[in-house]
Amino acid sequence: MKNESILEGLERKYHSTTIRFFIRSLLVNSLLMLIPLLLIGLYSIFRTTNESTSEAEKKASVILNQADDILETFYTHVDNAYLFFASNPRVTLQLKKAFDEKSLTLDSIKSVENISLNFQNLIYTDGYLRNIYVYYKNDYSRIFVPLSSKLISFPPDKEKDVLNSYGHAGEEDVWMEFSDDPLLYTEYRTPSLLVYRKLYRRTTDIQNGLVIFSFSADKLKSELSGLxxxxxxxxxxxxxxxxxxxxxxxxxxxxxxxxxxxxxxxxxxxxxxxxxxxxxxxxxxxxxxxxxxxxxxxxxxxxxxxxYRTAISLTSMYIIITLAAIAVACMIAFFKTRHDYKYLDKIISVFSTPDTAVNQIRQPKKGSSSPFEYILFNVIRLFIEQDYLKMQDSEKAAKLQLSKMQALQHQINPHFLHNTLNNIYWESVKLTGSENRCSQMISYLSAIMRYSLSDPQDNVKIQEEINYLKKYLEIMKLRYTDRFDVDFSLAPDCSIYPVKKMILQPLVENAIYHGIKEKKEKGLISISIHRKKDRIYFTIYDTGRGIPADQLASIRAGLKETSRNSNQHIGLANTNSRLVLSYGEGSVLHMNSRCGKFTVIWFSIPVPDQT
Missing domain, CATH: 3.30.450 (Beta-Lactamase)
Known part of the structure; x- marks a missing residue:
C-alpha cells in the first residue's frame, strides 16, 4: 500500500514537475550561455565605442588644423601686402598721388606699373588668389588693380560698397566675407572670398587705405570639402x-x-x-x-x-546572437526535458507492475550513453531477487532517480557551448580583421570549458594541468591588467607524471581573489613543481596581502575538519578533501602566510609507479 501511494503521488506531480523542470533547465542553459556572451559583448561594445570616440576626435582635430593651414596662407598674403605698404612709404605716396590726379601723369602711370609687378607674381603663382585691389579714398571713383597694372574706375553702386568696407566699424583690422558678385563688372561672376585689411599711415593709427584680396570660393569649398x-x-x-x-x-x-x-x-x-x-x-x-x-x-x-557605426553594428550583432542563444536554450530545454521524462514514464510503469518488469526491461548494451537504462535494469533485478527489499529499494530508487534527473536538468551541453564560443571568436576576429583581446579571451575560455567539463576525477599529466592553468591565468591577467606576474618552475622529470585534474586551479584562484586582488601593488604568483625522493611537491606562492594570524589558524583548523559550513575558502577545503581521498593523509594541504607580505600553500603526492 505504501508503494502504491508513492506511485500515485509521482503520477499526480508528473505534469507540474515537467513544466517546472523545463523552466529551470531553460534558465540554467540560458544563463550559462548568456553570462559570458553578455560580458564579452558589453566589453567589446564599450571598448569599440571608446576607440571610435578617440579616433573621431583625432580626425576632427586634423581636419580643423588642415582647414586653418589653408586659411593661414590667405592671412599670410594679406599681412605681406600690409607690410609692403607699411615699410615702403614711397610706394604709398606714389599711389596716393596717382589716386588724387585728375589725369594720370606719365610718372604716375610708370609708378603704378612698377608697383603692379610686386603683386602680379603672387597672383599668377597662387592657385586660390584671383585678384588684389588697393583703395585709397579719392574723388574719382578709382581703385588700383595690380592684375591690369592700372587704376580703374567703378560704377557708383560698387563705390558705395567699397566706401562701406573702407569705413568698416569696429576694432577689426582684418575681416572676410563671401560674395557671389564680383567687385568689378569686368570680372567673371563667380563666388569669391574677400579678405579685407586696413592700411594705416606710418607710425599712426589713422586709416588711409584698404587692401582687398579676392580668393576663389569654389576652390576653397572644394579643398575644405575634401578634408x-x-x-x-x-x-x-x-x-x-x-x-x-x-x-x-x-x-x-x-x-x-x-x-x-x-x-x-x-x-x-x-x-x-x-x-x-x-x-x-x-x-x-x-x-x-x-x-x-x-x-x-x-x-x-x-x-x-x-x-559609432561600428559600435552600432556590433551591438546589433550581439542582440541577434543573444536572441539566437535564447532560442537554442529553449530547444535544448524542451528536448532534454522530453527525453528525460520519457524514462520517468517508463520507471513509473515498471514500478506499477514489478512482477512483470523483467519482461519489459532488457539489459542495456555496453557503451550506452543513457544512465537511466542502467539504473532501471539494476532496480528491476533487485525486485526479482527480493520482493520485500525490492519494494523498499524501489521507493529509494524513485527518489534517487528524480534527484539525478534534477541534476541532469542543470547540465549544459559542452559541445554546444564550445561551438558557440568558437562562433563568437570568429565573429570577433572578423570585426577587427585580426586577433584581439576579446577573441583571445574567448579562445582561452573555450579551451578551459572543454578541459573542465569532463570528469574531474580523471588523471592528467602534470604538463597538461600546467597548460590548462596557463590559459586560466591568461584570462585572469586580461581581467586584472598589470596586477600580477606569473612564474612557473616545473622540473622536467615531473611533467609526465599523472595528477588529478584541476587540482591546482582552486589554489591559484584563491591566491588571486584573496591575495593579489586585495593588494594595490603589483604582485607575483609563483608555481613550483619538483620531485624529492619518492614524492612530488607542489607549491603555490603569492605576494598578495597575506592572512592575519588568527584567520590563518582558523583556516588550518578548518582544513582538518571533514565538512565545512562556511563558504569562505571553500576551494581550499574541497581541494584538501580530494587530495586526502585520492592520495591519503600524507597529501593534505599545508599553508603559511605573513600579513601584508606573502601566502604559500603546498602539498605533495607519492610518485606513481607508472606514468
Whole structure:
C-alpha cells in the first residue's frame, strides 16, 4: 500500500514537475550561455565605442588644423601686402598721388606699373588668389588693380560698397566675407572670398587705405570639402564679431550655430568636443579658435551615427546572437526535458507492475550513453531477487532517480557551448580583421570549458594541468591588467607524471581573489613543481596581502575538519578533501602566510609507479 501511494503521488506531480523542470533547465542553459556572451559583448561594445570616440576626435582635430593651414596662407598674403605698404612709404605716396590726379601723369602711370609687378607674381603663382585691389579714398571713383597694372574706375553702386568696407566699424583690422558678385563688372561672376585689411599711415593709427584680396570660393569649398571624412559632416567658419562667414546654410539656424560656437569657446582646452542635437539629429561638435589674433574660429559637426557605426553594428550583432542563444536554450530545454521524462514514464510503469518488469526491461548494451537504462535494469533485478527489499529499494530508487534527473536538468551541453564560443571568436576576429583581446579571451575560455567539463576525477599529466592553468591565468591577467606576474618552475622529470585534474586551479584562484586582488601593488604568483625522493611537491606562492594570524589558524583548523559550513575558502577545503581521498593523509594541504607580505600553500603526492 505504501508503494502504491508513492506511485500515485509521482503520477499526480508528473505534469507540474515537467513544466517546472523545463523552466529551470531553460534558465540554467540560458544563463550559462548568456553570462559570458553578455560580458564579452558589453566589453567589446564599450571598448569599440571608446576607440571610435578617440579616433573621431583625432580626425576632427586634423581636419580643423588642415582647414586653418589653408586659411593661414590667405592671412599670410594679406599681412605681406600690409607690410609692403607699411615699410615702403614711397610706394604709398606714389599711389596716393596717382589716386588724387585728375589725369594720370606719365610718372604716375610708370609708378603704378612698377608697383603692379610686386603683386602680379603672387597672383599668377597662387592657385586660390584671383585678384588684389588697393583703395585709397579719392574723388574719382578709382581703385588700383595690380592684375591690369592700372587704376580703374567703378560704377557708383560698387563705390558705395567699397566706401562701406573702407569705413568698416569696429576694432577689426582684418575681416572676410563671401560674395557671389564680383567687385568689378569686368570680372567673371563667380563666388569669391574677400579678405579685407586696413592700411594705416606710418607710425599712426589713422586709416588711409584698404587692401582687398579676392580668393576663389569654389576652390576653397572644394579643398575644405575634401578634408571631410563623412558625407553629412559640416565645417563652419566664424569671424571675430561672432558672425557666420561660411558657408551659408538653411539646414541649421544661424543663431543656433553661433550659440553653439560661443558655448564651445567657453569649454576648457582639454575638452574641444561636445555632443549636441541640431535639427533632430545628434552630432559631435568640435571647436578650434584660429591661432592667429584676428579672432576667426572653426566649428566642425560630425554625425554621431557615423562615428559609432561600428559600435552600432556590433551591438546589433550581439542582440541577434543573444536572441539566437535564447532560442537554442529553449530547444535544448524542451528536448532534454522530453527525453528525460520519457524514462520517468517508463520507471513509473515498471514500478506499477514489478512482477512483470523483467519482461519489459532488457539489459542495456555496453557503451550506452543513457544512465537511466542502467539504473532501471539494476532496480528491476533487485525486485526479482527480493520482493520485500525490492519494494523498499524501489521507493529509494524513485527518489534517487528524480534527484539525478534534477541534476541532469542543470547540465549544459559542452559541445554546444564550445561551438558557440568558437562562433563568437570568429565573429570577433572578423570585426577587427585580426586577433584581439576579446577573441583571445574567448579562445582561452573555450579551451578551459572543454578541459573542465569532463570528469574531474580523471588523471592528467602534470604538463597538461600546467597548460590548462596557463590559459586560466591568461584570462585572469586580461581581467586584472598589470596586477600580477606569473612564474612557473616545473622540473622536467615531473611533467609526465599523472595528477588529478584541476587540482591546482582552486589554489591559484584563491591566491588571486584573496591575495593579489586585495593588494594595490603589483604582485607575483609563483608555481613550483619538483620531485624529492619518492614524492612530488607542489607549491603555490603569492605576494598578495597575506592572512592575519588568527584567520590563518582558523583556516588550518578548518582544513582538518571533514565538512565545512562556511563558504569562505571553500576551494581550499574541497581541494584538501580530494587530495586526502585520492592520495591519503600524507597529501593534505599545508599553508603559511605573513600579513601584508606573502601566502604559500603546498602539498605533495607519492610518485606513481607508472606514468
Amino acid at each position: 571631410l571624412e563623412f558625407p553629412d559632416q559640416k565645417l563652419f567658419l566664424m569671424d571675430a564679431s561672432s558672425r557666420l562667414v561660411w558657408p551659408s546654410t538653411e539646414e541649421f539656424p544661424e543663431d543656433d550655430l553661433l550659440d553653439l560656437a560661443a558655448q564651445m569657446a567657453s569649454l576648457p582646452a582639454t575638452s574641444p568636443a561636445d555632443a549636441v542635437n541640431l535639427d533632430y539629429k545628434s552630432y559631435t561638435a568640435t571647436y578650434l579658435p584660429s591661432p592667429r589674433s584676428y579672432g576667426f574660429s572653426y566649428l566642425l559637426l560630425t554625425p554621431r551615427n557615423e562615428i
